[in-house]
Amino acid sequence: MGRNVNVNVTAKEETAPKPRYALLDELRGLALISMMGYHAMWDLVYMFGLDAPWYGGLAGFLWQQITCCVFVLLSGFCLRLGRHPIRRGLIVFGGGALVTLVTLVAMPADLVLLGVLTFLGSAMILTGALRPLLEKLPAWAGLAGSILLFVVTREVNSGYLGWGDWVIAWLPGTLYRNLLTAFLGFPGPGFYSTDYFSLMPWLFLFWAGYFLQKMVGRERMEPLRASVCPPLGWIGRHSLLLYLLHQPVIYGVLMAWNALR
Known part of the structure; x- marks a missing residue:
């Protein structure tokens, strides 16, 4: 009987889910904080008149580009580790649609159309x-591809x-026509968005992350399960x-700060 108990315990240990790759969550959390900081500075400069020429x-350009590239690359890397990419993509795409709707109604001058969430959701669906x-x-x-x-489509x-x-x-101007072509990467005349991520070139960076994970493999990722900063991991998870909450919260805080000055 003792032997059977040991076998059962061993079987349970083997089938128990392994812990998450904590460092990936923490890196995502760090990238999200950087993105929030960039957006807060955008509000301060372009909505509240802060004089910050460096931005x-x-x-400011490097801050934006490095943050975006890390976020997109990491999203592609993590997609291959999870299940149900299409379902996940639909949820994220829905978040992007919500951002568009809210900005259209509440802040039409700062409309977010085809923003980062719309792109990430689309990339997840297509990749799935x-x-x-x-x-x-x-x-x-x-x-490599x-x-x-x-690089070529940047x-x-x-x-x-x-x-x-x-x-x-140079690409023919006939490609740049409407919202659909803007979604692909060819924004037509009059297209405007304060946060624009088209499929090209960003889908290729997303796929670079996807293939990077395939090259690394799960076996060599075991050290990434160790946590360095749990609060960052919570943010990443x-x-x-x-992301959906940060802009209205930041805007509300800045409005209150501006009123109390």
């Missing part, structure tokens, strides 16, 4: 649908293939809810 310069095909690619080829495509929103001053080819 509109290189320092294409997962059987993506899994057939070798990890190194998928990673995704990075290359991200400036499609501006009308050309390339990066910065490096122009590979509740990133969607906190």
Whole structure:
């Protein structure tokens, strides 16, 4: 009987769920805090008139780009670790639709159309649908191809293939027509959004994270289960809810601060 008990205990231990990759949650939490800080500065500068020339310069640009790239890359990396990517994508996409609706009604001058949540939800849905095909690619080829495509399509929103001053080819203006083309990466005349993430180029960075996880593999990720800063992990695990709440909370705090000055 004692032997059977030991066997049962061992079986339970083997089937028990392993702890989360705490460091990934904490990195997501850190990226979210950085994003919240950037948005708070945006409110201070463009809505409350704070004089901060550095924010509109290189320092502010790097802050924005590094935060966005880490967030998107990490989202793609983590997607491959989870289940039900399409269901998760629909939830995140719904969060993006809610942000659009709220800003359209309450702050039309600061409309968020095709923002980061809409993009992430779309990327999760597309990746989930294409997962059987993506899994057939070798990890190194998928990673290299995704990075290359991200670099080449980095400036499609501006009308050309390339990066910065490096122009590979100008794209025909007929691509830039309406909301659907803006969703793909080709915003038409008059398109406006205070937070715009199109499928191109960002889907390729998302896929770079996806293939990076495939290359690393779960076995080499075991050290990532160790926690360094639990509060950051809590923020990372509740990133969607906190993202939805952060802008109205920040705006409310700044409004109160401005009224009391």
